[in-house]
Amino acid sequence: MKFFIDTADVAEIRDLAATGLVDGITTNPSLVAKTGRDFIEVLSEICEIVPGPISAEVAAVETEAMLAEGRRLASVAGNVVVKVPLTPDGLKACRALSDEGIGVNVTLCFSAAQAILAAKAGATYISPFVGRLDDIASDGLALISDIVEIYECYPDFTTEVLVASVRHPMHVVDAAKLGAHVATVPPNVLRAMFKHPLTDRGLEAFLADWAKTGQSIVGDGEPAALSPAAEERRRA
Numbered sequence: 001m002k003f004f005i006d007t008a009d010v011a012e013i014r015d016l017a018a019t020g021l022v023d024g025i026t027t028n029p030s031l032v033a034k035t036g037r038d039f040i041e042v043l044s045e046i047c048e049i050v051p052g053p054i055s056a057e058v059a060a061v062e063t064e065a066m067l068a069e070g071r072r073l074a075s076v077a078g079n080v081v082v083k084v085p086l087t088p089d090g091l092k093a094c095r096a097l098s099d100e101g102i103g104v105n106v107t108l109c110f111s112a113a114q115a116i117l118a119a120k121a122g123a124t125y126i127s128p129f130v131g132r133l134d135d136i137a138s139d140g141l142a143l144i145s146d147i148v149e150i151y152e153c154y155p156d157f158t159t160e161v162l163v164a165s166v167r168h169p170m171h172v173v174d175a176a177k178l179g180a181h182v183a184t185v186p187p188n189v190l191r192a193m194f195k196h197p198l199t200d201r202g203l204e205a206f207l208a209d210w211a212k213t214g215q216s217i218v219g220d221g222e223p224a225a226l227s228p229a230a231e232e233r234r235r236a
């Protein structure tokens, strides 16, 4: 499963990219507005920090204007993926941009019917919003299950399911169980995925017991030479 971070906050992206677990970034107009910064500037910075796909959303609603904006966004960096809303104009723009070799993330998906249209329009990613469905007592994960099941029936559908509007780690776990390709998570959700009280407690106990031995693994601090097998693995 690929992890994208759902934010335009450059400081957060830098911090989380250091975990080595970040495969891409998704932004949207609200997340960009929250930064209070110039969109193109922020996008360019993000594309330099994370080499993976960076989703940047158009603000236009008519196809021709979406195409102009999409081409502009794609010109910022080679890893930009253009985000368009799941509307008739958005899918026309998706088809055209995709045919030009520009990656497209079709966003604001709330039904399996919409997801079928996005795949037929050549979307690189479809973004079903699980959290916003759950927020209105509708089953967001059921939508993911339907989309994955439908897409698996058609080998010519190359669109990846990018689970969006993630509210907590269990959205990620349940989406992974369903075989979704990508989860885009807010920074706090990725951080929450690391946490378990038993891990904290167990580590504390290990360290306390180790301290009692009075030993040091690295001894005088000289880096230990790798074993031949480890050296072999390092070179591979």
Ligand code: G3P
Binding pocket: 006, 026, 027, 028, 129, 131, 132, 164, 165, 166, 184
């Ligand atoms: O950025 C797309 C999506 O993840 C945003 O969802 O519900 O957190 O605004 P939401």
